[in-house]
Amino acid sequence: MKASVNQQPVTYQIEGESSPAENRVLLAESIDLTAGTTWAASGYTVAPFLAPTQQQQLQQGLADLLREALQAAGVPVASDFPVSDYHRVIGDDQARHLAVVNTTKEYSLDRLPIAPAVLEARVGELCGRPVQAYNPFDDARIFHLRIVRPGRSDNNPLHRDIWLPDYDNCVNIYVPVAGSTADSSLSLIPGSHWWPESQTERTQQGAVYNGVTYTVPGVKDAPQPLELIRPNPGPEEVLLFSPYLLHGGAVNLNADATRISLEMRFWSA
Template sequence: MNPTDPAADAMPFDHLHLDGQPLAYRVEGAPVAVASEQVLLAHDTDLSARAPWAAAGFAVVPGLSGGAQRQLQAGLAELLREALRAAGCPVAPDFDITQYHHAVGDDPARHLAVITQTKAYDLARLPVAPALLEQLVSAACGQQVRAHNPNVNEAVFHLRIVRPHRSDQNPLHRDAWLPRYRNALNIYLPVAGSTAQSSLVLVPGSHHWPESAVERTAGGAIYHGVAYTVPGVLRPVRPLHPLRPNPGPDEVLVFSPYLLHGAAANLNADATRVSLEMRFWPA
C-alpha cells in the first residue's frame, strides 16, 4: 500500500501501541508529496554495519567504568540545576532533578528558558573527557568514531528533558531526515528518571526500511500542539513494533539515527526523565 493512496488515508493513526498500551499520538504537518522506495542508509555511511547488533540497529552496552559514568551523570545534573537557576528557579545544590517539573511549574516560558540552554552544549562542557565516550561507541560499533559533526563543523551534546505526562518528546522520526545528522550513530545515556515507563522508544530494524514504509511530514512536525524541527511520522504503512530498551544507570543505549524513534511519553507518576544525547561520526 502506498501512503498516498486513499485507502491509506482512511486508516487513522492516533495511537502508538507500546507494551500492549495505547499511547496518544497526534502529528500535524504537510505530508511529503511522493513516497520513495529509497533506503537512506543504503546510500550513507552505516556505522552499525560491523556491529553484532547491525540487524536491530541498536544495543544496550556497559557504560563508562571506574566511576566515570556516575561523574558524568552528576555533572550533567549540575548543568541542569544551573539552567534552572538562570531561568529564575533558585534550586538547592542537592536538588533532585527528577523533580524538575515541580521547579518550573506550569510556566511554559520558564520551561522554554531552560530548554534553550540545555538543547546544545559545547563539548568542552561535558563533565568527563569526550574521548571516553568516543572509545565506548567505537568499541560498540567496531569502527573508530568521534563526537564531531563534519556536516556542520560542530561538537556538541544535548540534555533531553521529558516531564511526566507532558508533550515534551519528539514525534516518531528518523534523525537522518535532517541532513546534518546523517552518517552518524547516537547514544542515549540515562541521567535521572529513566525507567521502563519513560525511556527512549525505537522501532527495531526500521533503519533498513524504505522511505515508503511511513508517511511523514515534509518539514518540521507539530506533535500534540508543539512544533519541532524534525519531520514526524504521520502514518505507518507497515506494522510498527516499538519498544523501550530501557538502559540502566550503568549502561548506554547506542542506536542508528536511521531508526524510527521518539514519541516516548514519560509515564512516570512523578519523575522527570533527563538523558544525555550525543552523536558520533567516522573518525
Template sequence: MNVTINQHPLEHDVEGQSSPADNGVLLATSYDLTAGNSWAASGYTVAPFLAPSAQKQLKEGLAELVREALRATGLPVASDFAVERYHEMIGDDQARHLAVIQFTREYPVSRLPVPVQWLEERVAQLCGSPVAACNPYDAARLFHLRIIRPGRSDNNPLHRDVWLPNYADCINIYLPVAGSTIDSSLSLVPGSHWWPENQTERTQQGAIYKGALYRVPGVKGSTANIQLIRPNPNPDEVLLFSPYLLHGGAVNLTANLTRVSLEMRFWPA
C-alpha cells in the same frame, strides 16, 4: 495514527504537509556504523558505558548543568536538588520550562563533565570502528540534555534523525541521567533503519505534534504496524542506536519522575 509502545496502545497524531516518498532505503547509500555488529539487524544495543567512577562523574556533572539552567531562570536551586523532581520546581510555568530548554538543548563538548575522548573511545569499541563527536557537515561538537516531564508533551514526534541531512552517517547515544525507567526512557522501532521510505508517511518540513512545532519531520502514518519498545538502559549502561531508526513519540508515563538524558552523536573518524 495508532501505534503501540511495549505492546500498549498509544495515539500519535502529527500535522504538516506530507512529503513524497519512494521505495529507497536511506541507510543503503549511507555509512552504517551498526554494520558487522551482532546488533546490526535491530539497529540498537544496550551496553555498559564508562568505568563506574567516570560514569558517576559524568551523570553528576550533567545533573548540575540542569540545576545551573534552572538557576539561570531565577529559581533558587540547592546543590543537592534531585533533577528528577524538576517538574515539581517548574510546575505549570511553561515559559520558564522553555527558558530552561534554551540552555539544555545544546552544549559544546567542552562542557562535558568528563573528557569527550572517553565517550568517543567507548562508542568506537561498541561500533568496532573509530568515531568522533564532530559533525562533518558543520564541524559542530555538541551534546544535548533532554528533559521530559511526566504526563507532558515534551517528547519529539516519531521520526528518523536523518530526515535532517546533517545527521546522516552517524550513531546516537542515549544515556540516562535521572528518572529514566521502563515507562519513560527513549522509545524506538527495532529494525526500522532498513525500512523503505514509502513504508511511512511523513511531513515534508518540520511537524506539529501536540500543538508544538518541531524542526524534524514527523511520522503521520505507516503501511506497517508501528511497535515501539523502550530498551531502558540501566544507570551504568548506554543505549547506542542508529539515527536511521524510527524513534521518539512516547510520553513519559511515570507519575512523578522527570526524565533527564544525555543525547549525543558520533561520526566515522
C-alpha cells in the same frame, strides 16, 4: 495511525503537510556505523558504558548543568536538588521550561563533565571502529540534555534524525541521567533503519505533535501498526542506536519523575 509502545496502545496525533513518498532506503546510501556489529539487524544495543567512577562523574556533572540552567532561568535550586523533580519546580510554565531547554539543547564539548575521548573510545569499541564526537558536515562538537516531564508533550514525534540536515553517517547515544525508567526511556522501532521511506508517511517540514510544534519532521501514518519498544538502559548502561531508526513518539509515563538524558552523536574518526 495505530501505534503501541511495549505492546500498550498509544494516542499519536501528527499534523503537517505530507512529504512525497520515496521508495528509498536512506541507510543504503550512507555510512552504516552499525555494520558488522552483533546488533546491526536491530539497529540498537544496550551495553555497559563507563567505569563506575566515570559514569558517576558524568551523571553528577550533567545534573549540575541542569541545575545551572534552572538558576539561569530564574528558578533557584539547591546544589543537591534532585533533577528528577524538575517538573515540580517548573510545573506547566512553558515559557520557563523553554528558557531551560534553550540552554540545555546544545552544549559545546568543553562543558562535558568528563573528557570526550573517554566516550569516543567506548562508543568506538561498541561500533568496532574509531569514532569521534565531531560532525564533519557543520564542524559541530556538541551534546545536549533532553528533559521530558511526566505527562507533558516534551518528547519529539516519531522520526528519523536523518530527516534533519547534517545528521548523515553517524550513531547516537542515550545515557540516563535521572528518571529514565521502563515507563519513560527513549522508544524506537527495531530494524526500522532499513525500512524504505515509502513504508511510512511523514511531514515535509517540522511536525505539530499533540499540539506542540517541532522542527523535526514526524511520522503521520503507516499501512501497518507501528510497534515501538523502550530498551530502557540502566544507570550504568548506554543505549547506542542508529539515527536512521524511527524513534521518539512516546510520552514520559512516570507518575512523578522527569526524565533527563544525555544525547550525543558520533561519526567515523
